[in-house]
Every structure is written in C-alpha cells, then in structure tokens.
Amino acid sequence: MSRGRQRSTSNTTQRESPVHNFASILDYHLAQRPDAVVVAQDERRLTVRQFHERVNRLAAGLAELGIGRGDVVGLLLYNRPEFLELVYAANRLGAVFLPLNYRLSEEEWQYILGHAQAKAIVTEPEFAPAVERSAGCLTDLEHRILVEDDSSTAPWTSADGRTATDAWTGYEDLLARHPGARVEPVDVGLDDLQRLMYTSGTTSRPKGVCVTYGNLQAKNLAHIVHFGLTAADTTLVCGPLYHVGGLDMPALATLYAGGGVVLQRRFDAPGVLRAIQEHRVTNVWLAPAMVNAVLEVPDRESYDTTSVRFVLGGGEKTPEPVLRRIMTAFPNAWFADAYGLTETVSGDTFLDREHALAKLGSVGRPVPHTRVRIVDDTGKEVPAGELGEITLRGPKVFAGYWRDEKATAAALRDGWFHTGDIGHVDEDGFLFIDDRKKDMIVSGGENIATPEVERVLYEHPAVLEAAVVGLSHPRWGEVPRAFVVFRPGASAGTEELREFCRARLAKFKVPARFDIVDELPRTPSGKVLKRTLRDLAAGGER
Structure with missing residues (x-):
C-alpha cells in the first residue's frame, strides 16, 4: 500500500460492518463475562467491565484530539495494560495503531513515525525526551501522549525548560475527561487497515x-x-x-x-x-x-x-x-x-x-x-x-x-x-x-537486516566499503559482525566505529566485532560474496 494517509481500502459499503472491527469483540465478552479478569500485570487486575470502560474513555479522549478513521497512532511502550487499551481504542475509532520497537535508536523511531505519517504517539517517561527531540521533524505528528505511573509529577524537562505536562497530554488525564463514555466501534471492511508494523527486511530501511x-x-x-x-x-x-x-x-x-x-x-x-x-x-x-x-x-x-x-x-x-x-x-x-x-x-x-x-x-x-x-x-x-x-x-x-x-x-x-x-x-x-532470508540475522528473536547496518557504516567518513554477516553467539544465536574497508589514507578504531553505530542503531544491531580488511570478496560481476564472509566468521579467522 503506497498511498498517503490510508482511510479505507474497501470499495463497497456492503462489506463494511462493525462485526469485522476487532474492538467489537470486547462488547461481546462484556455481555458474557463482565467480571472475569482479562488483563493482569503485577498487582494490577482489570476485569472485562473495567477494561471495557477504560477503552471507551480512551477512545473518546482520542476522538477529542481529532484522531479518527485512518489516522496512525504510534505506541512506544513497554508491555503494560495501556498498550492493549490503545489497540482496542484506536480500532474502535477506525484508527491504525503502530507499535514501535523500544529497542531501536532515536533516529530509527523518527524515520518510522515520519514514514508512517503518524498523527499521534503514546509513550512513557523513559522515551519521552527522544520523542520530544524528534517531534519538530515530524510534520504529521500533532499529539504526544504520556503514560505516567504518577500523573501528578513531570518526570523530565525539555531543552527549553518546559516540563512534560506543558507540552504533552497525560494519558490518565485524557481518560478522566470522559467518565462513562461509550464509543461504538466504527464500521470497517475486511480490507481496512487495522495496524502498521515495521519490520527489518533485506533493505536499508524497515518496511x-x-x-x-x-x-x-x-x-x-x-x-x-x-x-x-x-x-x-x-x-x-x-x-x-x-x-x-x-x-x-x-x-x-x-x-x-x-x-x-x-x-x-x-x-x-x-x-x-x-x-x-x-x-x-x-x-x-x-x-x-x-x-x-x-x-x-x-x-x-x-x-x-x-x-x-x-x-x-x-x-x-x-x-x-x-x-x-x-x-x-x-x-x-x-x-x-x-x-x-x-x-x-x-x-x-x-x-x-x-x-x-x-x-x-x-x-x-x-x-x-x-x-x-x-x-x-x-x-x-x-x-x-x-x-x-x-x-x-x-x-x-x-x-x-x-x-x-x-x-x-x-x-x-x-x-x-x-x-x-x-x-x-x-x-x-x-x-x-x-x-533464512538472504542477508538476515536473527539475534535473540529480533530480525536484523544487514543492509540496514551497512548503511550506517557507509555514513562514517573513513569507511569505503562494509559488509555485515551473522556471528554465532551462545546466548543470542547470532550477532552482527562487520567487515570494513577504509578509504585510502583514512582509518578509525574499532571503538570509534562501534560508538558511531550505537548513536544510529538499536543496541542489538551494533556489530559485536569489526574486521578491518583490504578488500571484500566479490563475484566477477562485483557482488559481495557474503557466503565467503560467513565461512570466514564461522571459522574464527582474523
């Protein structure tokens, strides 16, 4: 799907029905088992009735901010009940939720939010400063919502001295403004967009x-x-x-x-x-x-x-x-x-x-x-x-x-x-x-597209060529290993390369080892022979 802001992919109203809206299943279970615990974390327990109430209040709050059908809402959160509340609330409005990998770098979050044309983002204090720094570059981003464990305190201060409560909407405050709200799930078709999920493929940017x-x-x-x-x-x-x-x-x-x-x-x-x-x-x-x-x-x-x-x-x-x-x-x-x-x-x-x-x-x-x-x-x-x-x-x-x-x-x-x-x-x-997919590393269950890591290495002024392959690891299965060719007369230390990558990539994508080589092995047509590099890595050479 290559269109700009996606409103609907259905072309007949007959195909649209609230029955297809995932959020409507919550209404069914409210009628069947309202007092059953549906979400639990640590000491928190939410029954179907309580969860349903919070979802509806949240949906009303998002609607108040202008979030509606086809709008993208980013979720940059650890696992918590609010994550699931947002899934149901966004879908209730016909909005699209966008889960963000919290292990990514600030630059990667900025790219995904911009490419997805996100209208709002919901996050928690740990990630709020990074989101604030990126907000000025994201022309579609209109709302920043903060999930705090204690909404009475602002956990961070921005560069211009504003606290989170000055620039952000509090999650619980949003719910508090809509007691007893009931938002009916919008009609959707089976072809309508429920969510966006960015994944590392075989290209330099996630799709x-x-x-x-x-x-x-x-x-x-x-x-x-x-x-x-x-x-x-x-x-x-x-x-x-x-x-x-x-x-x-x-x-x-x-x-x-x-x-x-x-x-x-x-x-x-x-x-x-x-x-x-x-x-x-x-x-x-x-x-x-x-x-x-x-x-x-x-x-x-x-x-x-x-x-x-x-x-x-x-x-x-x-x-x-x-x-x-x-x-x-x-x-x-x-x-x-x-x-x-x-x-x-x-x-x-x-x-x-x-x-x-x-x-x-x-x-x-x-x-x-x-x-x-x-x-x-x-x-x-x-x-x-x-x-x-x-x-x-x-x-x-x-x-x-x-x-x-x-x-x-x-x-x-x-x-x-x-x-x-x-x-x-x-x-x-x-x-x-x-x-596996060509040029893909799986580290601790996370996919790493090697061109994504290579793209960052090519941005270093001393690097002429770079190729990344998987290095066997006893705990993570694989970790990235980089083979680097420097420009004539240029050089850089391993730690310098590592820090350069850390500033631009998620920690798990940063190469665990850098090998400085005179040239990369290539086919007669000029393609890098990654199989040769993988064999080299597996043999423990260099």
Whole structure:
C-alpha cells in the first residue's frame, strides 16, 4: 500500500460492518463475562467491565484530539495494560495503531513515525525526551501522549525548560475527561487497515507491513482452531507487544476467544515461572534465547508449571536435547515449533504434539485456510523433499507495504507471498526451514537486516566499503559482525566505529566485532560474496 494517509481500502459499503472491527469483540465478552479478569500485570487486575470502560474513555479522549478513521497512532511502550487499551481504542475509532520497537535508536523511531505519517504517539517517561527531540521533524505528528505511573509529577524537562505536562497530554488525564463514555466501534471492511508494523527486511530501511482486519480475523480464528483456545485460557506475554510474537502468539487470539493475558513488562526468566505458577498460565510464546534463559533458572523445578498446555517457539531449529528439557520443564505441554512472519500476522505453521519428536526439526503443517508452496526460481512448485522458496497464500497474508509499491509488487506475485526463505516439505506435508532470508540475522528473536547496518557504516567518513554477516553467539544465536574497508589514507578504531553505530542503531544491531580488511570478496560481476564472509566468521579467522 503506497498511498498517503490510508482511510479505507474497501470499495463497497456492503462489506463494511462493525462485526469485522476487532474492538467489537470486547462488547461481546462484556455481555458474557463482565467480571472475569482479562488483563493482569503485577498487582494490577482489570476485569472485562473495567477494561471495557477504560477503552471507551480512551477512545473518546482520542476522538477529542481529532484522531479518527485512518489516522496512525504510534505506541512506544513497554508491555503494560495501556498498550492493549490503545489497540482496542484506536480500532474502535477506525484508527491504525503502530507499535514501535523500544529497542531501536532515536533516529530509527523518527524515520518510522515520519514514514508512517503518524498523527499521534503514546509513550512513557523513559522515551519521552527522544520523542520530544524528534517531534519538530515530524510534520504529521500533532499529539504526544504520556503514560505516567504518577500523573501528578513531570518526570523530565525539555531543552527549553518546559516540563512534560506543558507540552504533552497525560494519558490518565485524557481518560478522566470522559467518565462513562461509550464509543461504538466504527464500521470497517475486511480490507481496512487495522495496524502498521515495521519490520527489518533485506533493505536499508524497515518496511511498514499493512495488517488488515481480515488478516487479524483469519489469524485469530486459525489459532483458536489449532490450539483449541477458549475463555479458560490465559496467555503469558513475556515477549514485547511491539512484536507479532508477543502480540499475536497467541495473545490477541486468546482475548478474542474470551481468555485473559498476563503481561510481563520486560522479559525476566524467573518472573516467567512465577507468573505461570501464580496465574495458572496455559500458554506462552518464547523466542529461542528466552527458552534457554528459562531452562537455566537455578530453582526451576520448584515452580508449578503444570497448567501450561502448549509453548510456542520459532526462529531457529530446536535441538532434541533442548526439546526434551522443555518437555520436562513443562510436563503437560507440547512445544509447538512455528514458522510465521510479520507479513502474515505470525503463526503460519505449527508442529503438533503427536509429531514433536517424529518430525523433529520441522515447523509443522499450515494452520486452517493457509497454504504453503515451495517453488523454484521460475515460480514453479517443486516436488516434496526438494529445496525452494517458501511461498504462502491465504487470508492471513498482509495487504502490502505502506507507501512502497515496488516492495509490495516484489513480495506479492500471482496470488502468493514470496517470503525469500528457503525450505522444503516432506511427503507428509511438514515444512522444514533450510535457510533464512538472504542477508538476515536473527539475534535473540529480533530480525536484523544487514543492509540496514551497512548503511550506517557507509555514513562514517573513513569507511569505503562494509559488509555485515551473522556471528554465532551462545546466548543470542547470532550477532552482527562487520567487515570494513577504509578509504585510502583514512582509518578509525574499532571503538570509534562501534560508538558511531550505537548513536544510529538499536543496541542489538551494533556489530559485536569489526574486521578491518583490504578488500571484500566479490563475484566477477562485483557482488559481495557474503557466503565467503560467513565461512570466514564461522571459522574464527582474523
């Protein structure tokens, strides 16, 4: 989707209905189970009735600020109930919410907010100064809303001496102005935009993934069917809500089914076990690094984890010894290795309990209404067992990239989403991932596009050429490693390069190692041979 401010992608009023608005599910559950706890974090407990009331007051407050259909609202928050309140409130108005990765740099936030044409941003004190510094460059940004734990105090002062209360709207103040408000969910079509999520692809800038109401509805129903989610389920969200793993695997599906969620502000391995025991959690998504951290908690055996019936994983192959440790740590659960992308709202395939060991290494078979096809370079489907590009089709597949027709056309071809990942299916239809997207590093569950890191290195005045590959890491799986060629007569120290990157990139994207080389290996046509660099990195040379 390359248009400017997106109002609606539907072209017939017959297709529009509040039934399709995700926020309307909250009204249904209010009538069914008003006193059930729907969101919990630390000592906070919100029943469906309380959550519904706050969502409606927030929606009225946002409407007062002029937020309406198609307007983009950025969310730069740690995991907290307000994040989910904003999801429902924005959708109630037909607005689009934009989760921002809090691990990114100030420059990266500024780019995403500007590219998304965000009209408002909601954040908390830790990030407010950075947002304030960027606000002057963001012509579309009209409102800054601050979520404070104590709204009576201003936690920071801007460069010109203004406090947060002078320049910002207080979140709780916004709610307080609308007691008893009731905002009906607007009519939306299945093709209307529900959210924007920026993801690192194979380009130098992240791309905005357009997720529609139809995408989300298909994903929720697929996960409800596959895992048998009901109102009796409780999802622990210990991964970040800005990520589809935290938000959609399967938190929003659990809420859709009438269950509840428990939020961990930031991942804490012992806290995961405490939350499972206290809240009788039934499911949780854990990235590979998170799995390892939980398994290494010294007194893990002292916690009662018998309530967990499935653990969702994905991101890299799970070795059999690790899988057996997971099964011991969660004795009543199966580990559902998964494959999915931001572009498909996560969770396209899952490995079922019965085949957890028999199909070890597989990420399972597709969820309902999702098709997987392996194709060769010409787009022709290959036989079982042969490697090719993984392509996906179905109502979960995204609508396109925001304001990027070229990238959309490259990814969505002939009715199929071309993922760029390499894999194969066996004779039983189980998918195996054989290689990741070209030039992609996965570090602690986060995608790092190597051209994004290279772009920053090229901005350094001493750097002539740069290439970044993944370096194996015992905790994070991979970390970036940079190979740098200096300009004639120029030089820079490793720490100088590192600090240069730190000022422009999220911490996890900064190369862990810099190798200064005379030249980069290239093909006869001039393309950098990253496979050679990866082999070099794996061999521990230089």
